[in-house]
Amino acid sequence: MAKRRAAGSCCCCPMKEDNARFCLLAGLILLYLLCGAAIFSALEHPFELRARLLWKQQLDNFTRRYRVNLGALHTLLRQYEEANGAGIRVDALRPRWDFSGAFYFVGTVVSTIGFGMTTPATIAGKIFLIFYGLIGCAATILFFNLFLERIITMLAYIMRWCHERRLRCAGVGVVSSREESSGEEDSLEGWKPSVYYVMLILGIASVVIACSASTLYSSMENWSYVDSLYFCFVAFSTIGFGDLVSSQRQQYESQEAYRFGNCLFILMGVCCIYSLFNVISIVIKQTLNWILGKLVCSGKPKRIKRNAVQPISSHHRYTDGSVETVCDSETDAGALAEVQVGRRLSGEMISVNEFMVSNKVSLALLQKQLSETAHQGPRQSYSHQNGFSGGVGALGIMNNRLQETSVDR
Amino acid sequence: MAKRRAAGSCCCCPMKEDNARFCLLAGLILLYLLCGAAIFSALEHPFELRARLLWKQQLDNFTRRYRVNLGALHTLLRQYEEANGAGIRVDALRPRWDFSGAFYFVGTVVSTIGFGMTTPATIAGKIFLIFYGLIGCAATILFFNLFLERIITMLAYIMRWCHERRLRCAGVGVVSSREESSGEEDSLEGWKPSVYYVMLILGIASVVIACSASTLYSSMENWSYVDSLYFCFVAFSTIGFGDLVSSQRQQYESQEAYRFGNCLFILMGVCCIYSLFNVISIVIKQTLNWILGKLVCSGKPKRIKRNAVQPISSHHRYTDGSVETVCDSETDAGALAEVQVGRRLSGEMISVNEFMVSNKVSLALLQKQLSETAHQGPRQSYSHQNGFSGGVGALGIMNNRLQETSVDR
Numbered sequence A, B: 001m002a003k004r005r006a007a008g009s010c011c012c013c014p015m016k017e018d019n020a021r022f023c024l025l026a027g028l029i030l031l032y033l034l035c036g037a038a039i040f041s042a043l044e045h046p047f048e049l050r051a052r053l054l055w056k057q058q059l060d061n062f063t064r065r066y067r068v069n070l071g072a073l074h075t076l077l078r079q080y081e082e083a084n085g086a087g088i089r090v091d092a093l094r095p096r097w098d099f100s101g102a103f104y105f106v107g108t109v110v111s112t113i114g115f116g117m118t119t120p121a122t123i124a125g126k127i128f129l130i131f132y133g134l135i136g137c138a139a140t141i142l143f144f145n146l147f148l149e150r151i152i153t154m155l156a157y158i159m160r161w162c163h164e165r166r167l168r169c170a171g172v173g174v175v176s177s178r179e180e181s182s183g184e185e186d187s188l189e190g191w192k193p194s195v196y197y198v199m200l201i202l203g204i205a206s207v208v209i210a211c212s213a214s215t216l217y218s219s220m221e222n223w224s225y226v227d228s229l230y231f232c233f234v235a236f237s238t239i240g241f242g243d244l245v246s247s248q249r250q251q252y253e254s255q256e257a258y259r260f261g262n263c264l265f266i267l268m269g270v271c272c273i274y275s276l277f278n279v280i281s282i283v284i285k286q287t288l289n290w291i292l293g294k295l296v297c298s299g300k301p302k303r304i305k306r307n308a309v310q311p312i313s314s315h316h317r318y319t320d321g322s323v324e325t326v327c328d329s330e331t332d333a334g335a336l337a338e339v340q341v342g343r344r345l346s347g348e349m350i351s352v353n354e355f356m357v358s359n360k361v362s363l364a365l366l367q368k369q370l371s372e373t374a375h376q377g378p379r380q381s382y383s384h385q386n387g388f389s390g391g392v393g394a395l396g397i398m399n400n401r402l403q404e405t406s407v408d409r
Helices: A002-006 A013-066 A070-085 A099-110 A123-169 A172-190 A195-220 A225-236 A255-299 A314-319 A329-345 A352-357 A363-382 A393-397 B002-006 B013-066 B070-085 B099-110 B123-169 B172-190 B195-220 B225-236 B255-299 B314-319 B329-345 B352-357 B363-382 B393-397
Strands: none
Touching (some): A013 A255, A070 B070, A099 A123, A123 B255, A195 A225, A225 B123, B013 B070, B099 B123, B099 B255, B195 B255, B225 B255
């Protein structure tokens, strides 16, 4: 209950607020599922009925033409279903359980893609899979998380470099050069890349990888380009339906190269989409906080409106811990969240222009203070000083790396 | 950049070390995949050959008996394969795209299980899926992470309560009662539940859920118990092969209750196994650190052996930043990792008995100092003060919640 005590005067709202966010998300996901179900049902139901009718006709034609007993044909089809499970098709597929096939299979297990084009049929195989998957999936989750950490580090480094360049080109370097390196470095140390830029970059990277892979697949597998894109999304997001699976035919031109390229594309795609999902989930969390803030504040009329960019004086209000003087604790948490999100929704921490206008103190100092107001101040009260405010799940690693998730600098 | 400078004297090893861990993990996963492929190939290849032979015989029997043209039969089977994709089987299955079927489908999409028993067949459906899945999967990742946070909070609370009770029963409460509440609360505030206990509890919870669900499935679906367990693992881990899918027949006894129970079990199972995977991945990460420490130290003979439990004096050596006096920076990082892991592998931070023996200072103070030595000290040099040492990925939320992942308390 370090958390409870650290929250100070607002003794039980952190727990309540976390629970509220969790329940709100669960409710929204349920709503999302219901809407999705309705839309997919509307889109796909007619096709299902047509397919059912078509198959009935085809079966009728066959039995009439060859005078086959329908019961015997059904028996054959049931046998074929079973054979399907062992990877047998009319048009011969690649062997399931030779070494390369088994390697593809274990790859789909540990990445949790699970196409299902190959599945263990023996009891020993099934039991082994449970233990194999337990370690394998955990290791892969760690791998994805370390990849996410590496890519965020790299992006932050590059974006910081660009930011430095931009500041210098805008002549701002001249202003802060008076304070020697310490002042500038301080202001740059506080600088974090925006989650929206990171999302944009990862989104673009995902699209580039998916499009390149789709070009490969559509030419090698004779799929349409849309089908290839659909396969890429299903594979990269680790959904892995298995209705379309790459590299399944017995023979391809330059087979080894294609198999290698296939593995490489899936690896890159999965890593990239995993990172993208995690960045999007930060944005979703911010939206949840914003909704919660709105909900709480709309229930309490004595809320005070604030500008998105606070004057310096507000710095003290946030950091000296007397936040409950503005409105009561819950309302305040909401309002703070709103201010926070309001700032975040603007994408960049504070634009350079805004600095130029308010030139009372030196740029570097102002930026430092404002960033403290924007992040450290509200964060500390809003996240109840529990040490990992931004650190929800895999997002934790982006904690302190992105502008929107910074706590302790 | 901030990271580099924060690391102080050891200027480039944080990056190098993170990269080394990432590469080590990638290498180990590749090895794991190769071994898995070999084992699965050995287990399943004979069955595949038998199944292939069996189907050939069945097909031969049929064509001979009914004098059907093999080409025509192949055409029929190809048509049947296509019909299969639309969810048509000889023994009628539940409709794919009625509302409840579509709801089950979107559930498998956002959770990334992706059984593939239902897949969109129209172009509109496929394109919609990409955008629907993008938001849905991100929201579900956030949901899982918030669930993980909730469950870890709950477990930490319960285990802390048990720990307090145990301390009190052992009469330790009498010793620290002299220092009033502040001393005791300090010592308890430093206390974190062990990752191994959390892993154990989550493991037991997963097994209980899987066994309960398997009992349900084996009775409702007429699967063997092993098949049911296999299905549970494949579904809960979000692999979702789709070779076995629950709730697919057209009619069940008390169908609505079964469908609801099925959804509930899958939801609970997925949340529980997700948490378990993340906790296991912490342990894997610690093992990686240990291996890295071993590798680095074995390459440099001037390493100094240390006991698993350091004397108090070492506290100063770790925290005053002069770590490179012992051995050069890389070796030190490795050795520190080893000490750290050595302590962690013992499961509990410091056993109560060890405290009892060394009763020079009051218990609470000693525990505080030792925990600083064990965690904050080495952590700060090992994780290079970048603010989220334990926070790798989804583990980030367990940062500061578990003994083995605590940094800033």
